[in-house]
Amino acid sequence: MTDEDLMLEGPPGEFGSGVVGVCDICHQRQAVIVLSKERFKLCVIDFLNKAWIKTDAKPAAPTPPFTSSREYLPTRAVPGGRAPVVVLSPTKQVKRPSVLVVPEVFGLTTQVLEAGVRLAHEGYEVILPDFAKTPGVNLATYAKLRGYRMLFDSVPVSQTRREPYLRVLEDCRLHVRSRPMVDPTHFGVLGISYGGALALAYAAQTPEVETVALAYPFMIRPTGWLQALRASVLAVYGADDNVAAPSLLLLREAARRYGFPFESLVLPGARHHFLNRDSKAYRLPEAELAWTRMMAHMKVSLQPPKVAPTPPHLASRDPLAAPRPTPPASAKPAVPSAAKGPDPVPASPAPGGKPPGTPAAPPSSATPVLPPNLSAGPTPSAPPPPAAGVPGGPRAPRPTGDRATQA
Numbered sequence: 014m015t016d017e018d019l020m021l022e023g024p025p026g027e028f029g030s031g032v033v034g035v036c037d038i039c040h041q042r043q044a045v046i047v048l049s050k051e052r053f054k055l056c057v058i059d060f061l062n063k064a065w066i067k068t069d070a071k072p073a074a075p076t077p078p079f080t081s082s083r084e085y086l087p088t089r090a091v092p093g094g095r096a097p098v099v100v101l102s103p104t105k106q107v108k109r110p111s112v113l114v115v116p117e118v119f120g121l122t123t124q125v126l127e128a129g130v131r132l133a134h135e136g137y138e139v140i141l142p143d144f145a146k147t148p149g150v151n152l153a154t155y156a157k158l159r160g161y162r163m164l165f166d167s168v169p170v171s172q173t174r175r176e177p178y179l180r181v182l183e184d185c186r187l188h189v190r191s192r193p194m195v196d197p198t199h200f201g202v203l204g205i206s207y208g209g210a211l212a213l214a215y216a217a218q219t220p221e222v223e224t225v226a227l228a229y230p231f232m233i234r235p236t237g238w239l240q241a242l243r244a245s246v247l248a249v250y251g252a253d254d255n256v257a258a259p260s261l262l263l264l265r266e267a268a269r270r271y272g273f274p275f276e277s278l279v280l281p282g283a284r285h286h287f288l289n290r291d292s293k294a295y296r297l298p299e300a301e302l303a304w305t306r307m308m309a310h311m312k313v314s315l316q317p318p319k320v321a322p323t324p325p326h327l328a329s330r331d332p333l334a335a336p337r338p339t340p341p342a343s344a345k346p347a348v349p350s351a352a353k354g355p356d357p358v359p360a361s362p363a364p365g366g367k368p369p370g371t372p373a374a375p376p377s378s379a380t381p382v383l384p385p386n387l388s389a390g391p392t393p394s395a396p397p398p399p400a401a402g403v404p405g406g407p408r409a410p411r412p413t414g415d416r417a418t419q420a
């Protein structure tokens with residue numbers, strides 16, 4: 014059975030399943046999604062644009078929340094110099110962060126598309142590389158990744174033949190950040206299964222990645238690659254996932270060793286691909302829980318609450334704020350009276366203490382939490398890594414940890 018055949022698994026023509034066939038809209042033979050209830054077989058683009066093509070839509074129908082388009086990314090990473098991507102763009106005219114969705118082994122399957130659709134609904138510009146249709150980076154290459162994963166419980170990323178993936182991902186980031194409505198200062202990555210492994214590898218070498226949400230990702234090797242990772246990572250697994258379970262243990266260990274922020278959500282009874290609607294493993298309640306958690310994780314870093322002036326009930330916690338009715342008004346008169354000398358930047362770490370010359374109130378003077386882009390920075394609690402470039406360093410207490418993971 015080839016990887017492509019797996020797309021045909023399950024009852025043929027079932028709603029939401031992916032098959033190889035002719036798209037009813039663009040008439041190209043390719044992997045398409047079946048919408049049997051509506052008697053449609055649609056390709057990725059037409060599936061995503063379904064809101065536009067429904068025949069009963071009236072001229073004054075509400076604007077769909079996002080649009081989608083197939084684009085060709087200029088890239089020097091693959092033969093031919095271009096790679097197909099799908100871009101989802103919210104229609105609301107506001108600046109928005111962007112998210113790169115790294116697909117799993119079978120390309121743009123329903124769970125990968127669903128990730129994109131959910132992110133677009135949440136207001137992100139989304140880019141999905143279509144690896145399954147990219148020259149030089151295809152299913153055969155992915156199958157080799159699988160071979161390594163089955164041998165070593167993890168996916169190798171440092172070999173030259175994996176580099177095209179990472180270069181395409183970087184070109185995706187550069188492409189999406191240049192789009193007019195995209196806020197280039199906020200960028201995250203979501204990866205599924207093998208895409209999770211590639212997302213981890215990519216995030217570790219890309220400081221612009223603020224946050225990473227992963228669905229049953231495979232671990233990468235060498236684990237020392239993750240030493241540079243600073244983004245906060247959420248990984249969702251099913252408790253009955255017998256292919257990716259070893260990766261969760263390895264990932265936890267790596268987070269502890271290298272000090273990147275890591276959270277995991279393990280859902281009882283769920284298996285690998287439990288997010289995929291056309292998989293036998295699909296479980297709706299667990300999938301909804303996982304999606305919700307992944308979206309929330311993205312939001313913390315990429316859509317932080319706007320910084321507002323300190324409300325009165327919080328300002329009253331500050332003893333210095335009590336005699337001041339309005340911070341902006343008192344700020345300027347306070348400068349000459351409180352000036353003890355040339356000390357514009359107080360080095361005192363006193364909680365709640367504000368220099369009088371800064372009228373803008375911090376978001377919350379009571380919490381020592383840094384802004385997300387700073388909190389993703391150096392983590393002082395991390396133990397110093399044993400030796401750079403030597404994964405699983407000499408002081409690792411259990412170098413044979415891989416063997417404890419046979420499930």
Ligand SMILES: [Zn+2]
Binds near residue numbers: 039056057058059
């Ligand atoms: Zn089509």
